[in-house]
Amino acid sequence: MGLRPGARSMRSNPNGQPILTGYQPDIDGLRAVAVLAVILYHAGLVWIPGGFVGVDVFFVISGYVITRGLLREAAGGGIGLAAFYARRIRRILPALTATLAVTSLAAWWILLPPQFEDYAGSAAASALSVANLYFWRASGYFDAAALYRPLLHTWSLSVEEQFYLVLPVSLLLALRLRLRPLLWPFALAALLSLGLSLYAGRAAPTANFYLLPTRAWELLAGTLLAMAPPARTMPAPALRRIAGLAGLALILAPSLLYTEATPFPGAGALPPCLGTALLIRLGEGQGPRGAATRLLAAPPLVAIGLISYSAYLVHWPLIVLGRIALMRDFTTPETVAVIGATLLLAALSYRFIERPFRHPPSPARRMRPVFAGGLLATLVMAGLGWAGATSGGLPGRFPDFRLRPVAGSETWNHRTCFLFADQSWQAWDPEGCVRTRAKDGLVLLWGDSFAAHYVPGLIRHADRLPGRLVQYTAAGCRPVLGTNSHVLPHCRAFNDNALALIRRLGIRDVVLAARWGAQRDRALPERLRETVAQVMALGARIHVVGQSPEFPLDPAFLAYHQRRDPPEDAGRWRPVEGLHLNHALRAALPAGAAFVDPAAALCAGGTCPFARGETFFYADTGHLSSAGAALAVERFLEAGLFAPPRSAAALP
Structure with missing residues (x-):
């Protein structure tokens, strides 16, 4: 007053x-x-x-x-x-x-x-x-x-x-x-x-x-x-x-x-x-x-x-x-x-x-x-x-607008392999979350929903993985040790348990992926570096997937606004800012850790694909659909996701 x-x-x-x-x-x-x-x-x-x-x-x-x-x-x-x-x-x-x-x-x-x-x-x-x-x-x-x-x-x-x-x-x-x-x-x-x-x-x-x-x-x-x-x-x-x-x-x-x-x-x-x-x-x-x-x-x-x-x-x-x-x-x-x-x-x-x-x-x-x-x-x-x-x-x-479901998150195994905010890490199922079979060794996928959205693609390309896929994901939990989240307080214990999991299961390869730009956390690169160092100390190989493209609107809305564009121009859009974070993440990693930049793998000319014809690569503004995950993982493998790490001398 x-x-x-x-x-x-x-x-x-x-x-x-x-x-x-x-x-x-x-x-x-x-x-x-x-x-x-x-x-x-x-x-x-x-x-x-x-x-x-x-x-x-x-x-x-x-x-x-x-x-x-x-x-x-x-x-x-x-x-x-x-x-x-x-x-x-x-x-x-x-x-x-x-x-x-x-x-x-x-x-x-x-x-x-x-x-x-x-x-x-x-x-x-x-x-x-x-x-x-x-x-x-x-x-x-x-x-x-x-x-x-x-x-x-x-x-x-x-x-x-x-x-x-x-x-x-x-x-x-x-x-x-x-x-x-x-x-x-x-x-x-x-x-x-x-x-x-x-x-x-x-x-x-x-x-x-x-x-x-x-x-x-x-x-x-x-x-x-x-x-x-x-x-x-x-x-x-x-x-x-x-x-x-x-x-x-x-x-x-x-x-x-x-x-x-x-x-x-x-x-x-x-x-x-x-x-x-x-x-x-x-x-x-x-x-x-x-x-x-x-x-x-x-x-x-x-x-x-x-x-x-x-x-x-x-x-x-x-x-x-x-x-x-x-x-x-x-x-x-x-x-x-x-x-x-x-x-x-x-x-x-x-x-x-x-x-x-x-x-x-x-x-x-x-x-x-x-x-x-x-x-x-x-x-x-x-x-x-x-x-x-x-x-x-x-x-x-807008009588010509139609919203249709896009396949993707139904493969995440909600509440079992992808935990919600009201669940602790004890709800995770070690056996039910081995998502692929018929290979020796284990590959741990650790992160939040922006890690889980790669699951359909990793399953699709299971024959190209260096081991069986183990999904360890939780809503909002970036795979960074020692970070408290006031919104998702269960994340600290969830992340701390990952180290015990890697040690207990003898996991050889760990993939870290997340919506890295979800919070304006200036200490993130250093915290990621410390996390990677601790995982590498356990003898595991580290593969970090950077921030993936996000769009200002859901793909259905983008497609509607492009409905009169020529076919060669449709299906691509400029992502929102935030992909520059990948440069800081890559620079922060210790020698021997592999890094894949999704923007470099998926985008060109300042735009990124969100659809091809009637197939949407995204289920919302940032989460990949099943088709998008298959495309992304294929590109990541081509970019050397599981390639042998370079020596420290070979790093720029």
Whole structure:
């Protein structure tokens, strides 16, 4: 909830302690830092791989501002729940409804039926403030599919709205029960939420990311800050400067150093949340400002902070729909243009939508029309979303589009040789996962689904393998030792067991394959090198298959867009960025380890085949079909997948 600019003053809270009223420009500066981190991260800038922590900064700010407003009301005579929710409707709903409406029109023109079906379901969930529940059930935040969901970012808005349903009632109840000191029950709730988040980080990581019970502690951190008594004395100017810079560092360091492999939220969210709380606290104080507070109060940051809500709303639909429309990643100039368009649209939204609804003339402040208008807008957007989802994505828009199944993953032996996130390595079947016969020796295929998708091809070319194929694969588990995955916590034990498996079965050849670029993990090449060295120390030969091509859309969508192209041009498309990672992986391998670059084996002229005639080589944006796996393995064998390793002297 925003605060109008004005003179700062003090008022007593229900505990008899003074509370601040008025406007803190440095809070808008913090909002700017948060929204810029998120936008730059979503735009794909590699130097800010942890920009997702901007959402956590927003959570702390929201908890603080909302609680401070409620305490101010309580000090002035009592909390009016109807008035509070009317303000929330005026603050949140107009810009959200406008964004949903414009995004839905664009999606109607751009998205093919399966894409629009998913979009429509998420639009209905966003309108009803349950988007976090929708995406929790549908995917993880860092999944490849998430890159093409235009409303994924609304999960955080739903978390906040759910918190706003609980906080005023809880605060009103605590006041009527005369609980003293007031912050203790909320501190207990924050500790319970943090403890649940730490537990869920391993037991239910996707739920941990999306759901209010495990995120509430971040919002409650702001609540506790608003309830805390003001400092009796201000720290010395030098100490204030150091504390301010430390607060900024606690936000900026995670933004620059965290990756999608960092366990998050839970303990990983503590630094940005503590840094935000520290900066807000420093901004409360009277007297000279420290450097960090002055920086955050600078007019350019304040200006971006004022439009941060609209900027957050519009940035992700622009990015996603732009990628889908272009059917490729943005170039650098296009990325700059998207960021600029985000800020421009946000400024227009703030000027012509947010401000008029947030601060209407006095006669328009009656609550009944606000509730009626909010209910109508919500029902209309939810109803339209429901209609789009239940119709199968309004297929009449593209009557000649057909989606047909593509063979591939049914050969992976799900839950036996390809383990799911809810399974431990003990579920793997040693006998059932020997996939080929009639040869001496064993070849271990170790990795994630991007290793499993080679299984049909390896079976097809079993006679050319140096031994029987043993499939050891698990969803999301890159074959790298010692790496924790907050999304898939079972991966560490799964990977550690691979060494025991190689030793126990006397495996002679090990093939490592994965979606190596799945997370922005700058330490990956070195971790792969260490893994390869440990496997080679067991006497096994190592064959690493690099990152395979991925496309911006499913092959059915690409084929539809190429339906009028000449036959010699159809069936090929430029892959998304990420294949350059193969150079770093190859360079990191120790002498004696073989490496196959799928891009070099499969692609030419900057494009890669995704189909030949009616035969699709991919089952989705990146997983090979059975036909694609057969082609890929054949090319890999020709490229020397199982050829004798070169000596160290022969390496470049």
